[in-house]
Amino acid sequence: MTGIALRLRPTAAGPARRDRTLLIATTGFAVAFAATVLAAIAIGAVPITLTGLLAGEANIEQAVFWDIRLPRVIMGILVGAALAVAGASLQGLFRNPLADPGLIGVSSGAALFAAIAIVLGAGPLFGLFSLFGAFAIAMAAFTGGLLVTLLVYALATRNGTTMVSTMLLAGIAVNAVTNAGIGLLIFVGDDQQLRDLNFWLLGSLGGLTWQAMAPVAPLILLSSALLILFAPALNALLLGEADAYHLGFPVQRVKRMVVVLTALTVGGGVALTGIIGFVGLVVPHLVRLMVGPDHRALLPLSMVLGATLLVGADLVSRLIVLPAEMPIGIITSAIGAPFFLWLLATRHGKGVM
Amino acid sequence: MLAARDIHVERAGRQILRAASLAIEPGAITAVLGPNGAGKSTLLSVLSGAMPADSGRVELDGLPLRDWPRQALATRRAVLSQTTQLNFPFTVRQVVALGRAPHAAEGDPDRDRHAIDAALAQTDITALAQRTYTTLSGGERQRTHLARVMAQIWRDAPTDGAGAGTLEEPAYLLLDEPSNNLDLLHQHQIMSHARDLADRQVGVLAILHDPGLAAAYADRVVVLKEGRIVADGAPESVLTPALFLSAFGMPVTVVGHPETGRPVILSP
Numbered sequence: 001m002t003g004i005a006l007r008l009r010p011t012a013a014g015p016a017r018r019d020r021t022l023l024i025a026t027t028g029f030a031v032a033f034a035a036t037v038l039a040a041i042a043i044g045a046v047p048i049t050l051t052g053l054l055a056g057e058a059n060i061e062q063a064v065f066w067d068i069r070l071p072r073v074i075m076g077i078l079v080g081a082a083l084a085v086a087g088a089s090l091q092g093l094f095r096n097p098l099a100d101p102g103l104i105g106v107s108s109g110a111a112l113f114a115a116i117a118i119v120l121g122a123g124p125l126f127g128l129f130s131l132f133g134a135f136a137i138a139m140a141a142f143t144g145g146l147l148v149t150l151l152v153y154a155l156a157t158r159n160g161t162t163m164v165s166t167m168l169l170a171g172i173a174v175n176a177v178t179n180a181g182i183g184l185l186i187f188v189g190d191d192q193q194l195r196d197l198n199f200w201l202l203g204s205l206g207g208l209t210w211q212a213m214a215p216v217a218p219l220i221l222l223s224s225a226l227l228i229l230f231a232p233a234l235n236a237l238l239l240g241e242a243d244a245y246h247l248g249f250p251v252q253r254v255k256r257m258v259v260v261l262t263a264l265t266v267g268g269g270v271a272l273t274g275i276i277g278f279v280g281l282v283v284p285h286l287v288r289l290m291v292g293p294d295h296r297a298l299l300p301l302s303m304v305l306g307a308t309l310l311v312g313a314d315l316v317s318r319l320i321v322l323p324a325e326m327p328i329g330i331i332t333s334a335i336g337a338p339f340f341l342w343l344l345a346t347r348h349g350k351g352v353m
Numbered sequence: 354m355l356a357a358r359d360i361h362v363e364r365a366g367r368q369i370l371r372a373a374s375l376a377i378e379p380g381a382i383t384a385v386l387g388p389n390g391a392g393k394s395t396l397l398s399v400l401s402g403a404m405p406a407d408s409g410r411v412e413l414d415g416l417p418l419r420d421w422p423r424q425a426l427a428t429r430r431a432v433l434s435q436t437t438q439l440n441f442p443f444t445v446r447q448v449v450a451l452g453r454a455p456h457a458a459e460g461d462p463d464r465d466r467h468a469i470d471a472a473l474a475q476t477d478i479t480a481l482a483q484r485t486y487t488t489l490s491g492g493e494r495q496r497t498h499l500a501r502v503m504a505q506i507w508r509d510a511p512t513d514g515a516g517a518g519t520l521e522e523p524a525y526l527l528l529d530e531p532s533n534n535l536d537l538l539h540q541h542q543i544m545s546h547a548r549d550l551a552d553r554q555v556g557v558l559a560i561l562h563d564p565g566l567a568a569a570y571a572d573r574v575v576v577l578k579e580g581r582i583v584a585d586g587a588p589e590s591v592l593t594p595a596l597f598l599s600a601f602g603m604p605v606t607v608v609g610h611p612e613t614g615r616p617v618i619l620s621p
Contacts, residue, residue, distance in 0.1 A: 017483075018444075093436060185530040236454055241439040245403050247505065248427030293441040 014042060022297055025290045029301055033308045039307050040073050041065070060102035067209075074217070075208045076311040079269035080279060082220045084306025085282025086262040088287070088298050089227050093258050094164050097288075101266045101280040102258060103171045105148035107176040110270045113144025115182045118197050119189040122307045135212060137200070138271040145267030148174060153259050162255050164241075202273040202327030205314045216268045223265040224303060230258055231295035238293065263288060278336025279306055285343055354599055355525045355556060357400055360409035362580075364391070369395045370406070371580040377556040382547055384588075385560045387577035388601055393560045396577065397527050400558065413525075414420040423555075427455035430525040431502035435533060435576035437494075439486060445497050446482040449473060452504035455486070462573035463518045468507035472500040476532060476546055492539035495531065502526060506555065526550060532566060544570040568592055570618040576600050592616045 002020050042048050048069060052061035086101040094103070101107060152174050152329035156167035182201075189197060233254040236244040241251050270276070283306045284298060291297045313331045356376035362369045370392045377383055377400070385393050398404035399411055401434060402418040411418045415431060421429075427594045431452070439448065449472055473479045476496045478507070481489070486497060506524035510519040526545065532540035544559075544566055551557045562566045567574050574591040576584040578600045584591045597618070606619040 095440065097441070232454055232457060236451055238439055238441050239451065240434070240436055240445075242403060242430070242434050243437055246401060246427065246430075246432040246434070247451065248424040250423060281358070290445070293443055294447060 002287070018292070022291055025287075025297075025301060029304045031302050035177075036308045036312045036315070036349035037073055037077070039144060040076070040311045041069050041343040043315060044318055068215075071210055071213055072205050072206050072314065073311055075213055075256060075272065075306040076314045077204050078213075078217055078220045079205070079273050079276065080283075080306040080308070080310025081303035082224055082265040082269040082306075083276060083310070084283035084297050084302040085130045085224045085227050085250065086266045087306075088284035088295070088302040089230070089258050089262055090235060090280075090282055092293075092295055092298075093255060094168060095238055096168070097285065098281070100173070100278075100352070101169075101262060102193035102242070102275075103168065104263065105171050105174045105178070105220065106263045107270055107275050108146040108175045108182075109151075110149025110267060111275055112148070112178040112181050114141040114200050114271075114274070115143075115185040115197055116140065118200065119185040119193045134228040141200075142267050142271035146263055148178060149259065149267075161252060164255065166288075194263045199327060200274040201329070203276040203329035203332075204317075204325065205273055205310075205329050206325055208272060212272055216272055218315040219268040220265050221329075223261040223268070227258065227261045227265070228296075228299045230254060230261075231299050234258070234295040234299075235293075274327075274329065277333045278340070279310055279332055282340055282343075283309060285340070289343075354415075355400060355411075355413050357396070357406075357411045358409055360396070360399055360406045360411070362395055362399065362404070365408050368580050369503050370399070373409075373577070373580065375400070375582065375584050375585075377525055378573075379525075379556040380554045381552045381560060381572040382557045382570055383573045384571035385558065385575050385577060386562075386564055386567055386600075391577040392580040393577055394529060397432070397558065397560055401430065401527055402426060403432075414522075424455045424458060427505065428523065428524075429506065430527065431505040432527045433498055433502050433529065433531055435529045435595050437498055442485045442487050444482065445478060445484050445486055445493075445500075446473070448486050448497050449482075449500045449504050452501040452507075455505065458497075468492060468504045469500075470519060472504040475503060475549065476500040477542075484520070489567065492535050492542075495535060495539065496546075499531070499543060503546075503550065523554050523556055525556040525558070528557065530560050530562060532561065540566060541569075549607060556591055559602060564592060564597075564618050568618060571614075588616055592618065 014271045044064070045058060046064045048061045048065050052059055053065060055062070083101055087099070090099040090103060091097050092102060093099070114137050123138070153162065154165060155170040155174070156162050156164070179233045186194060186197065209241070233244065233249045236247045236249050237251070237254065244254075245251050266280070284302050286300045287305055288297055291301060310328070310332070312329050317326045317328045317331050320331075354376055358374045360370050360373040373392070373396055375383075375396065385395050385396065395404065399406050400419075402411065402549070405419070413421060413426065418426065419489060428474070446469065450465070453468060456465060470479075473482055473576050476499050478496050478500060481493060481497070486494065489497065506526060508524065526547070531543045531547070535543065547557050547559060549572055559571070571588055572587065574584070574588050575582055576591060576596060578621065583600055584596055592607060594605055594607055597603050604621055605619070607616050609615070610617050
């Protein structure tokens with residue numbers, strides 16, 4: 001036993017070092033998040049200062065802060081966190097670091113239904129969504145995201161067992177079909193519908209109201225928080241489904257819950273903002289590079305970094321073509337895609353990806 | 354006792370297991386041999402609870418496996434599978450720590466740490482603990498997973514200073530071709546680790562391709578052919594030229610090892 005005790009000593013430093021890395025990463029993420037949020041609140045067409053906010057009489061700064069800037073920043077936090085935690089969860093579920101929330105059909109389903117609502121709005125089926133008034137498109141998008149995800153899930157499930165590899169392929173095929181549908185709607189739409197549709201497909205945090213956010217915020221927060229509870233199961237699933245079963249996890253229930261929760265959290269976000277690419281793919285990679293693949297750290301830290309990046313990207317989108325706004329999806333894809341290529345080029349073969 | 358009785362499994366109209374009965378005894382290595390497609394992996398899946406049998410019973414301590422709570426079952430039996438697909442950059446220590454997942458409800462991090470340290474030490478990979486799993490060689494990966502399943506079924510040391518397993522609640526370890534793709538030294542290292550576990554009252558079942566390994570390490574050899582158990586007993590009595598001819602269709606010569614006396618199989 002003394003021999004064993006002696007050999008144990010070198011490992012003692014290991015967990016401590018990892019704890020320190022985690023502490024540094026968490027602190028850094030928190031600082032970056034706070035700084036970005038403060039900057040996004042303060043900077044804009046109307047700059048907001050502390051003195052203006054605290055001034056006794058009502059002023060334009062207070063109005064902009066409460067009605068425009070704050071809901072926009074909060075929505076950026078929610079959607080960024082939702083996309084990142086969903087991406088990280090699905091990468092774990094599919095054991096594939098290239099998985100992205102769009103893969104299970106939630107984004108393309110939302111886009112197809114949003115397109116139908118925009119172009120064919122008054123039709124017999126989608127007239128139903130006009131009951132939601134200003135939220136008709138958001139409701140249609142949310143419904144479409146969930147329906148298409150369920151379709152992809154059902155296509156990959158046989159006799160109560162879901163094959164994640166089949167789900168990956170079914171997702172690609174269903175995405176192609178929905179894209180064809182969107183293409184057809186673009187073809188038949190008039191100019192105004194095309195502009196609306198394009199704006200939705202490129203994503204934007206602009207024009208969000210508290211009323212629109214009220215039902216979505218708890219949905220995103222709750223489903224993201226529940227996803228974090230699945231972190232130990234996702235860790236085990238990285239070994240493969242058989243090994244996760246042997247470790248005592250209810251594998252089929254985990255798969256179903258992770259798919260449903262990611263669809264809810266992403267569907268709730270994109271319903272209001274439209275499609276925002278690359279956040280769900282790139283953020284988990286960045287976090288994994290810093291703290292490793294353990295989902296117990298990866299999922300919450302991805303939420304923080306995703307929120308930071310999306311709020312930051314939105315700030316850029318508001319400033320880059322003043323007084324107009326660039327769709328945020330262009331910013332995230334324009335930054336995210338080259339960054340991802342750089343990751344691929346530098347990290348490939350080092351056992352990191 | 355982990356026991357399967359009268360197991361039938363049929364898939365796509367093909368009988369994979371026919372009336373297979375097998376009880377794994379604590380403190381012994383049971384080796385399962387048989388030609389490809391004989392049903393060895395299916396038998397292991399049924400014993401682990403991962404695959405339901407079409408008929409027959411699988412019980413741990415007299416209770417059917419499906420009635421065991423998942424986590425409680427996972428603290429009593431572990432499986433070293435062939436199909437581990439890990440390609441994410443965990444450290445070796447983190448992979449071994451995954452074995453402690455079924456113990457999360459116990460909320461005892463000191464005990465988890467002790468189990469992980471001990472499993473790393475017993476598989477001689479303490480020095481690799483901070484290495485990234487995806488950079489390891491095949492042998493190192495296999496030992497990492499062996500350490501993981503050992504941590505999973507780890508028991509507090511009895512008074513004699515030995516490790517896993519007590520007689521009251523013995524643990525079971527199912528190994529699916531643990532020596533596959535390993536070089537000669539690592540094949541024997543894995544089997545001697547299995548021997549150590551059996552010496553600490555773990556019931557070990559190992560599917561092996563190499564009858565030589567079974568002859569050298571197993572206490573008991575079970576031979577499957579076309580879904581039936583055609584031989585079951587001590588290596589000396591099972592591993593005979595007649596068995597190799599009938600089960601594998603292969604003539605061999607069996608001699609005694611000059612030092613251990615165990616059977617040595619010579620192919621023509």
